[in-house]
Amino acid sequence: MPDTPTPSPRPRLGVFKLASCDGCQLTLLDCEDELLLLGEQIDIVHFPEATSPGQPHGPFDVAIIEGSVSTPEQRDEVQAIRRNSTILLTIGACATSGGIQALRNFGDHDDYRRIVYAQPEYISSLATSTPVADHVPVDFELRGCPVNKHQLLELITACLRGRTPAIKNESVCFECKRNGTVCVAVTQQMPCLGPVTHAGCGAICPAFNRGCFGCYGPKESAATAQLAEQMRANGQSNEAIKRAFRLFTAGSEAFRKESQRHE
């Protein structure tokens, strides 16, 4: 590696929002000191939560999408973002599993529209809320509701450096145990999705004496049926088990199927 690399144009970053609460964009803003460092290394050319007006048309070396595909316009927008981006990252439960709004996937879309809106004919939305990866190829899906600041920085840094992000597809239990947190499922038979949930949050809830809510969605090889059986043995009702799997990442395949088994 040369000591004085030849100056090259700084990578262009675009941040996009689909159907979401903006919390994951806020996580990027929340990086504070690191955001300044990041700003020295990349050009943030589009970031609606932080700046206006943006330049949404690219090209982008790295594009970050928050939010799920919930409207016909968003379905077209992700195609355009993908076309104009070298690396496409999706961040958060909405962008990676459909988000809390994917609860509508379990019901009748038109019914919901009629109940919620006085004039449903003005509402143009898709029948389902889906992750971006259902529509275009995604280079990395960063889980979380919201995403973890350190993981977001790790992901962006890894993209800039050209290395594999050190973001493990392992259970929340790994983090609990590394933190020295006492297991609430074993000591209190508390319902906890930690054993089937993707790590990354730092195992926050068990440290505050609550079971894991599964915000990061299923880990690989998520043994949801076995965990549900254990929850039932610990006195949880079918309804409670269904609701446990039907939260922020209800639209993920593993959690969706498990919740449907308890309908």
Add this chain to the structure above:
Amino acid sequence: MADPTATPMLTLPPDGLSELFARLVQQGWRLVGPTVSNGAIIYDEIQSPDDLPTGWTDRQAPGQYTLEKRDDQRSFGYVVGPQSWKKELFLPHEVVQTSSLNNGTFHWHGANPKPTPTAFIGVRACDLAAIGIQDRVFLEGTYVDPHYQARRDATLIIAVNCTEAGALCFCDSMGTGPQARQGYDLCLTEFDDYFLLESGSDRGKAIATQLPATTAKPEQQAALTTALDNCRQQMGRTLNTDGLPELLFGNLEHPQWDVVGDACLACGNCTMVCPTCFCHSIDETPDLASGPAVRERSWDSCFSEEHSHIHGWSFQPTVKDRYRQWATHKLSSWHSQFGTSGCVGCGRCIAWCPVGIDITEQVTAIQHSPADPAPLPDFKPITWHARKDPLQAASARIEHITQETHDVVTLKLQMPDNYRDQPGQFNMLALPGIGEVPISVSGDDGGAIEHTVRNVGKVTAAITALSVGDALGVRGPYGSTWPLDQMAGRPVTLIAGGIGLAPMRGVIRHLVSQTRDPATEWVSVIYGARDQNALLFNNERKQWPTNPAVKVAITLDRASAGWRGNVGTVTTLLQRKHQPVHGIYLMCGPEVMMAAVIRQLSLDGVPPENIYLSMERNMKCATGHCGRCQYGPHFICKDGPVFSYAQVRPLFGTPGF
């Protein structure tokens, strides 16, 4: 056991514990011991006996752990909680290295650990045995882990004998407890109105003399024997270890593995709470600033998919594979690797499994309907230790680059004077901030070495994009070598698939340089590649047959226009003539290719001892510590990568290893 004549057993009054703690604090020890926190007895920093779980005990069942009040005021009236002492010696997270680039050279800095001297209070016999087992892993192999060593050297151990066993305890079966036998400085046994105190080291003896202790009466000494006997009677679990390592190794396809694979969550809790599990990952950490690149290691587990993952392939894709890896490692292959079982019978993996899987039940189920046992390789103690930080790389400069194919380059690296390798070995190639990969040495040229690298992932993408003059981190050489001493006076056949030719080039060069009799010592290189564009070493390869004893045959998966050579697999070429049984056969390539070649050679009657192969698995450290490259009883990094087929035969071709 501490010799009672040399160190008479002492009696300490209950308030003597305060005196002991005060002395230790006075001498500068940080105290870590049992204390109640969040419904469990954990190990944390404590100041005085007031912090101990006095009057509490633990009730355990598979997947369950609760605290209950005792009828008495004993301070050590519990067995073991969710934590073990490994959190103090082998930290859950730890920076192991930083590196920087100055004047075109990489510089590596170990973390230079300076741990606070720490006294472990209340170490149970099972946990004492576990510390001994991790000592073997980190301190008694070819490479010593300096971080573990620094903390271990700064540790004082106050053991406590168990006089009550828990419902999940089986230390008696594993021969590790309930009595602490060695490795402690002081050992306490708690009774209602006194402690028995034994010293196990000079340090312990010196502390004991400062305490209000008196010589134990004969009846008090007899009470110890009775209490330990009672404890043995109370063991909630048993495990029949008679012939167990061989039995499990012979039962890798037992249906019980499917049963437990269907029940297991692959959440990793059992490995995290296990006091001997040592597998870890080493990762680059965020480095947005232009400061040094930082590498951190953290506890990992064979229950994660990534543990056995290499570029696009997982060797343990199913949960069954992972549970079997864990259980057979713990109870079977650990014996070959370290000379003991990896299980101490503490029962933590049963209590802290969210679905209550009981390892003793799994073993018992296999013992009820077993297939025949299979022999395991013997443990070979290491007598030589490398004392330097094994993760320190040297900075090498790229002298020359050959573009072999569109995605393969050969880098020629100028190495430090003291670097020596043998054909078959590998180095870890490192780019700070990007990562490390194990790459075979593809040639050695007086002070320079060559590495042939295919771009298959992020690290190899960065390495293959380097330019002449760039620096590259190199540490090694590691691993076993091709059996050069067995090649005289007999035919040698080398079978390579794809990039597998690279690890063989050194041995081919060695053979080409020799005067060999073409009738009896011929050398046959059989090389299979995807297509003509994927062929490596085009210029050099054509020179090999200038030695009249050397023949090279090439076969392609797909013929392109103008190709007049062979098309098909390497085994097709092998089948053309009967292979001599006394010949020696070396191979490197995809495992499916090597398996097909071995089948063909076996049909020709070639004995396993005459067949050598080079293997690949996920590696983070290459020094036998990270646990990722385990292949049954072997570590690919230190026992391999070159194995005789006789060594790996029991496992080779078994999916899930």
